[in-house]
Amino acid sequence: MPGESPPRILVVGGGIIGCSVARELAVRGCRVTVLERDRVACEATSAAAGILSPQIEADGPSPFLDLGLESLRLYPQFARELTEETGIDPQFDSRGILQVSLTREDEASSGDLLRWQRRAGLPVEELSAGDVTTLEPGLSAALLGGLYFPRGAQVDPVPLSRALALAARRRGAEIREGAAVLNLVGRGGRVVGVEVDGGEILEADLVVLAAGAWSSALLPEVEARVFPVRGQIVVLDSRRPPRAHPIYTPRGYLVHRRDGRVLVGSTSERVGFRKAVTPRSLMRLVAIALALDPALEDAVFATAWSGLRPGTEDGKPLLGEVRPGLLAATGHHRGGILLAPITAALIAELVLRGSTSRDLAPFSPLRSAGSGHAEVAP
Ligand SMILES: Cc1cc2nc3c(=O)[nH]c(=O)nc-3n(C[C@H](O)[C@H](O)[C@H](O)COP(=O)(O)OP(=O)(O)OC[C@H]3O[C@@H](n4cnc5c(N)ncnc54)[C@H](O)[C@@H]3O)c2cc1C
Numbered sequence: 001m002p003g004e005s006p007p008r009i010l011v012v013g014g015g016i017i018g019c020s021v022a023r024e025l026a027v028r029g030c031r032v033t034v035l036e037r038d039r040v041a042c043e044a045t046s047a048a049a050g051i052l053s054p055q056i057e058a059d060g061p062s063p064f065l066d067l068g069l070e071s072l073r074l075y076p077q078f079a080r081e082l083t084e085e086t087g088i089d090p091q092f093d094s095r096g097i098l099q100v101s102l103t104r105e106d107e108a109s110s111g112d113l114l115r116w117q118r119r120a121g122l123p124v125e126e127l128s129a130g131d132v133t134t135l136e137p138g139l140s141a142a143l144l145g146g147l148y149f150p151r152g153a154q155v156d157p158v159p160l161s162r163a164l165a166l167a168a169r170r171r172g173a174e175i176r177e178g179a180a181v182l183n184l185v186g187r188g189g190r191v192v193g194v195e196v197d198g199g200e201i202l203e204a205d206l207v208v209l210a211a212g213a214w215s216s217a218l219l220p221e222v223e224a225r226v227f228p229v230r231g232q233i234v235v236l237d238s239r240r241p242p243r244a245h246p247i248y249t250p251r252g253y254l255v256h257r258r259d260g261r262v263l264v265g266s267t268s269e270r271v272g273f274r275k276a277v278t279p280r281s282l283m284r285l286v287a288i289a290l291a292l293d294p295a296l297e298d299a300v301f302a303t304a305w306s307g308l309r310p311g312t313e314d315g316k317p318l319l320g321e322v323r324p325g326l327l328a329a330t331g332h333h334r335g336g337i338l339l340a341p342i343t344a345a346l347i348a349e350l351v352l353r354g355s356t357s358r359d360l361a362p363f364s365p366l367r368s369a370g371s372g373h374a375e376v377a378p
Pocket residue numbers: 012013014015016017018035036037038039040041042043044045046047048049050051052179180181182210211212213214215230231232233265266267306307308309310329330331332333334335336337338339377378
């Protein structure tokens with residue numbers, strides 16, 4: 001970043017991405033203000049399950065897979081530092097992830113995953129049905145087998161994002177809730193600030209756009225659009241100690257919180273900005289939960305919610321310069337919790353050095369929209 005005094009940075013959006021970026025920049029001496037139109041982490045971030053699984057659902061080796069693997073590698077220190085800085089435990093748990101097969105179709109897709117991941121030298125173990133129930137007793141007797149990803153992990157996005165916001169504040173960042181950004185302010189081809197609802201103009205050396213599913217409203221000229229992808233989650237209170245691993249299938253998953261809650265996710269729906277829990281999805285998710293873990297028949301329904309993932313056509317995030325003065329850190333779709341540490345590190349490199357240690361071309365906000373699908377679950 002050119003200039004001698006600490007750069008002044010405005011971050012638009014106070015989800016996990018905005019808060020991670022803000023903390024990282026504040027740690028490195030920048031003057032940071034986060035502008036969040038509502039409350040910190042009130043959108044996709046607090047709706048997320050928190051599975052950290054770059055290997056699951058990946059189609060093959062790619063820069064995107066590498067980005068996820070690198071972010072996962074950063075997680076233990078990320079979580080530990082946050083606990084030390086704030087006293088809040090984000091419940092990071094690295095005991096791995098189980099992918100199980102309930103049908104021959106599940107088995108076939110697990111087989112494909114296993115083959116290319118072994119060829120790529122990634123850690124993954126094939127499990128018989130017996131192995132699965134040894135690892136997680138009481139799962140359905142109908143399971144055909146599964147895969148164990150020892151490097152998969154999980155975290156609870158709610159305390160995680162609370163910790164990030166607190167850590168950012170303690171490092172000097174200002175987090176303004178109830179501050180909706182209406183427009184970017186430009187001068188001579190450069191973004192020099194933002195206009196906040198109410199007419200206030202804030203100036204900055206750089207603006208980082210981290211407005212999740214709403215990002216494209218501020219980026220009308222960018223072809224790689226960000227759009228909302230609704231995900232619903234049902235929460236059951238299992239009233240028993242949590243299982244050690246998230247249980248994943250291509251059609252849904254179970255994530256166990258330490259307090260006995262079981263999150264059953266999720267849907268992937270392009271229905272615009274309509275957050276809602278629908279009876280059909282609720283029934284489908286409950287059916288998946290019971291098919292995986294029959295003991296959940298005696299669980300108590302706790303709650304259900306939906307959130308809007310910041311989707312992109314090719315499933316990859318938008319990271320990097322949009323135009324002078326404006327960086328994008330958005331479009332993380334199904335992997336924003338996973339990708340928070342690496343996103344923060346890369347954006348900080350861009351802000352402070354003007355370049356990054358990792359090639360960001362595949363994630364350029366200026367790439368053509370293209371087509372494709374998400375490679376990071378869930
Ligand atoms: C059901 C579900 C399950 C998921 N599970 C996982 C998972 O297991 N693992 C994983 O890695 N990811 C998961 N995700 C994805 C993850 O939640 C997202 O990728 C991540 O939260 C995106 O973070 P964000 O900060 O970009 O967006 P958000 O959390 O949506 O934050 C964007 C913020 O910007 C604010 N904002 C928007 N417009 C403006 C404006 N004009 N001015 C000011 N503020 C503005 C919003 O109010 C919001 O708070 C899941 C998502 C869902 C919905």
